[in-house]
Amino acid sequence: MQIHFIAIGGSAMHNLALALHHKGYTITGSDDVIFEPSKTRLANKGLLPDTFGWFPEEVHTDLDAVILGMHAKADNPELLKAQELGVTIYSYPEFLYEQSKNKTRVVIGGSHGKTTITSMILHVLNYHDRPVDYMVGAQLDGFDRMVHLTDENDFIVLEGDEYLSSPIDRRPKFHLYRPNIALLSGIAWDHINVFPTFENYVDQFRIFVDSIVKGGSITYNIEDLEVQKVVEASENSIRKLPYQTPEYRVEDGETLLETPEGPMPIEVFGKHNLNNLAGAKWICQNMGVDEDDFYESIASFKGASKRLEKIAEGKTSVAYKDFAHSPSKVAATTKAVKEQYPDRTLIACLELHTYSSFNPEFLKEYKGALDAADVAVVFYLPESVAIKKLAAVSPEQISSAFERNDLQIHTDAAAFKDYVFDQDFENSVLLLMSSGNYGGLDLEEVKERIAS
Template sequence: MRIHFIAIGGSAMHNLAIALHKKGFRVTGSDDVIFEPSSTRLANYGLLPKENGWFESNITADLDAVILGMHARLDNPELIKAQEMGLKIYSYPEYIYEQSKYKLRVVIGGSHGKTTITSMILHVLNYYNRDFDYLVGAQLAGFETMVKITDSAPVIIIEGDEYLASPIDRRPKFHLYKANIGVISGIAWDHINVFPTFEDYISQFNKFINTIVEDGKLIYCKNDLELRKVVVNSNATIDKISYTIPNHEVIDGVTYLLPQHTPLQVFGDHNLMNLNAARLVVEQLGINEDDFQKAISSFTGAAKRLELLNHTKETSVYKDFAHSPSKLKATIDAVKAQFTNRKLVACIELHTFSSLTKEFLQQYHNTMKKADIAIVYIDEKTFKHKKMEPVSENDVQTSFNDKNIVFFSEAEQLESYLRSLNFENTNLLLMSSGNFGGMDLVKLALELNV
């Protein structure tokens, strides 16, 4: 098979390119810019384009398929030529389905927790040396790539994103996989540039339920009221299996599952609900609860999901991907509940299109109330890059309903402020889907004033 990737540098795209290369396909690709770690990882497999840019000469009649990434635009010259030549053009989720349509497909959807649930399932299956394929949205310890596609594996575990599949396919990605076992972790409005109303966003999850194959299974969180309404009102002919927070206790900052008293390396109600979702999935794959608990006790978390950067007897520093209102509040609540005797400095970088929109900013109302010091950072260059009207400190404080929020728009000033604080008996939580203006978070974590 000869496959060409348009916009090969994307996170999922370059991992799929590597997976198909390892499968024995002839893979080429192009992009106008490729950042790390994609660049080095593509180079290691001989897949890095010789030069950046789009070139019509890359599109030839002997291509079996073209895979189109979201980074490409509708006027991309390679896309236009492929269309003119009548070549088969896939989005990456479409091609994942094409490669897995004879496998059992587990698809994890939801506004939050997708990566963690997927990671937990992968960890348990890997612990027992199961043969499986996967697509996950973060780099995991013990897994070389974020995508694996083989001919032999009978099952594939897919993190199902609700964002659009490609510039020419405006369906949410998770609609394309046709799950045998579907998971929905919860519903909290996101991607307002694509789904301008909450009702439109909710409808995508109803459509996802209807894509689950007949007599398939849906595993869902019954703690989420919006999700519960969607599931109750669904007429899909599938089994509906609910989950909630498992019985547990916290002793000296460690969470234990009951009644077996299994110690965990993750914490917080959302992580515990994610764990229950993963348990129900692997139960469908033949792994019982006792074996699940044995395996999950060694799970340390997905990258950037309450990732511990450094800790002392009095301070823990965490990095988290939280950026939406529900994720922000849940992450702050989790750290406060785990360390009841410590103060918390919580810092979020508003980075996504949704979070920088003044209308949507109001969704952050009261989300940081449990933080002892609440900090909001917005890189001033982000507004120029996204061609958006800047929001002010007053806009942020009003929307968050907190006049004590400390606001920064320059990374150097934020870092200086954090270094000036005393972190004795205090935790630091750094949350962003961006990179805090290039700040070295690990170095910061090691050098804080404790």
């Protein structure tokens, strides 16, 4: 097949392009800007566009399909050409469904935890040499790409994102996969720019549960009341399989998971990750992995990239970075680190970076999110607010939302860097949380500081 990608440089899009190239398809693509690591990874396979920009002449009737990325606009000249010529146009999730409609589709959904759970499942299957197709939102040890597609594998494991499919398809991605086996980990309001009310956001998960193929199953986190309500109210003819956090304990900085064979040390930590592990276990069992084999393999799982990732460690200090940015994720991550290191000073630094986090109403959702930290810091750049064409957010609004009197707030990148490097990291944990880059903070310098 001959496929053209509009906006090939995106994290998801370039991985799909690489997967289809690996499968033997002829791939072309365009984009107006491509950052690392996408740029190098595409170049290594000969898929990097010669020139950045949009070129309608790249779209022609010999193409089998065009795949449209979310980064493109609805008036993209290549898209308009494809529409004019009648070339088949797919969004990213539509094309994944086309590639997997004859497979057993396993879809992991939820406001939080879905990348980690998907990664756990793939780690277990890879450990036991069980080949599957997959799409996951993070780079994993032992995997060349974040997307893998074949003609022969029976299963495909998909991370089910609730964000929109494309500029011309405003449906959430996970509505399009029609899972046979599904998981729902949690519901906590996110993407306020797309789902302006909590009820509207919850509706997307109701649609997801109702999209499960008749006779399929939903494994769901019964500890999340919204998840429980959505799943148990569904009249879809599916099996409903609840899960909850397993028993565990922390001793001397090591997390021990209770198993039928006794306590087992594991690499990941925090209640939310143990809850994720329980969900992954049931999905693996639904895919034919027995309990003993799951425990054997999950013991070596170290986590997905950017998810509670240890970046440096000294004699009495350690640093983690995490993708956490929504209120529920920030709270869970902060609590997890404090639980793992109860006798160390936890310095938690959160960068407000997303559209939602600058909305005055949504800001209130952060109440208590940093309470587990001994030192709580919020960093944001006023220019980021301006770029998003939002009303200015004041430090007073931030302080009021978090309801923490000793909250430290920084609005200048240089001052934030100075603050971080002025800390005495003796007997401490530095936790950096953001989906951005902390105002250009050099993490290599942070690593050297902690290690020394």
